[in-house]
Amino acid sequence: MQLTLEFGGGLDLLCQSVKIHHVDVTPNVENGKLTLRDLLSWVRTSLIKERPEMFMKGDSVRPGILVLVNDCDWELCGGHDTELEEKDVVVFISTLHGG
Amino acid sequence: MDCKIVGNGSADIIHEIEKLKLDKKEIENRISKLEAQLKADEAVQMKANQACSSYDSILDGHAVSSNGLTPGMIYRYSRHLLLPDFGVEGQINLAKSSILVVGAGGLGSPVVLYLASCGIGCIGIVDSDIVELNNLHRQIIHPEAYVGHAKVKSAAAACRAINSSINLVEHNQALQASNALDIVSKYDIVVDATDNLPSRYMISDCCVVMNKPLISGAALGLEGQLTVYHHKGGPCYRCLFPTPPPTAACQRCSDSGVLGVVPGVIGCLQALEAIKVASGIGETLSGRMLIFDALSSRIRIVKLRGRSLQCFACGDHADFTQQSFQSFDYEGFTQSPMSDKARPKLSLISDSARITSREYKDLIDRQEPHILVDVRPAHHFKITAIPESINIPLSALEDQISLVDSYLKEVAKDSGKSASLYVVCRRGNDSQRAVDFLSKNGFPLAKDIIGGLESWAQDVDPSFPIY
Secondary structure, eight states: EEEEEETTTTTGGTTTTTEEEEOOOOOTTTTOOBBBBHHHHHHHHHHHOOOOGGGGTTTTTTTTTEEETEEEEEEHTGGGGGOOOTTTEEEEEEEOOOO | OOOHHHHHHHHHHHHHHHHHHHHHHHHHHHHHHHHHHHHHHHHHHHHHSSSOOOOHHHTTOOOTTTTTTTHHHHHEEEEHHHHTTTTHHHHHHHHHHHHEEEOOOOTTTHHHHHHHHHHHSEEEEEEEOOOGGGGTTOOOOOOOOGGTBBBHHHHHHHHHHHTTTTEEEEOOSSOOOHHHHHHTOOEEEEOOOOOSSHHHHHHHHHHHHOOOOOOEEEETTEEEEEEESTTTTTHHHHHHHHHHHGGGOOHHHHHBBOOTHHHHHHHHHHHHHHHHHHHOOOOOOEEEEOOOOOOOTTEHHHHHHHHTOOTTTTSTTTTHHHHHHOOHHHHHHHSSSSSOOOOOOOOOGGGGEEOOHHHHHHHTTTTTTTTEESSSSSHHHTTTTTTOOOOOOOOTTTTTTHHHHHHHHHHHHSSSSOEEEEOOOOOSHHHHHHHHHHTTTOTTTOOOETHHHHHHHIITTSSSSSO
């Protein structure tokens, strides 16, 4: 499944300072679906090159990270169980506190 | 003889009385001076304590047209009045509004300047910082002449120079849970222009408890974020972030840097949101977040979750009162200080593995064979470095550990003695991490310089640049 992943608010530093990744992720063999839960574990193993604890906590993102699917908070579209579709854009953004 | 003694005695007494009378007069003078000072302080305090009166004091004796604006206001704000969506009503709403801006830094500078220019009736500015030279590249409200002075004074002076017809209240103190209710209660709208995580939770909670809309902006590096919290049923900061992030994830402008114009852009947009909330026009960013990426010139506006029914602060069953707010430990909750300046001092390695910058200078003077590894990132090393030091960034140390060995061997070969290994960084935290790593990987005698380059500049070489 072709997806665009974006990392912001400093999270790009965890994946070699690249903000936008065009990726091809294989859906589940059994049902042909890909959920955000699946994507998170794929990102952790395939994209995050250092300090994975700065991205994940348990099986979710660490506190202070917003996950957006097609510019919409994942809490509004089903959280971990959100089913992704071809050409979806998933943004991971860490909140900033500076000023 | 007796008489003489008495005579002398009375002269002494008279002299003594006169002296005491003079003392009394001086004491009375001091008392009345102190009383006057107390009265003046109370007046200032009372002025600050008063609900921020806006509209009436702006009008203050001026003839008012039937639409509620003075001729001066009509001329000054004419370009606002010409906007069909804004007009007289919008302008009067601004004049009747009071807005508290927390932080007179990179975000606060444009916020305060625009709010003052556009005729907000009363603006309060809270900050306890003083203006520093390294603020000026982004905190555009402050001029060089105010370096070393209170930011609040500098910002208020700039506003008065632009618009003498509005009320400005200077809160030259840090906003804390203990004083926030009192200060925030006097304003209609709050703008969060702070630079740290505990303040963000504290200000959001305070706005929930006091039921004020909050315009929240943040900027770091080349990115910015902006939203409106607790407005028209929208979420608060805790709805989005019920659990604070780990401290390692909280970058600071003083560590990570910030391009001056980035907080400027976000601050301008904060001023715009504040003006929209105050005037009642348009659609605010409540329930949405604007994400600005300066490097790629991209602005993304995303839809956020709504108010959380389970929210600790604003949820349906939240038991969060003014009392609980005042006793909440925000620094403990977030494990980080309410100041961009306060820095945690790491104590990772034993004292025997550390030397002071003065001791390091002594060993240079003794010409002790050694190498100095500077573990800061390469772009820091380019800013300034101790001569002869070798840059191996901490993140690359594991991969390049063989370099350390070859440098040591080189020095040992040239000097005919074994060479010692010292490590330095900016402030003395990363150097400890490096020594810890080195000691476990074949360099048990590695030592770091306590306090890093900052202490080198302070204690050894005053001409060494600090940043």
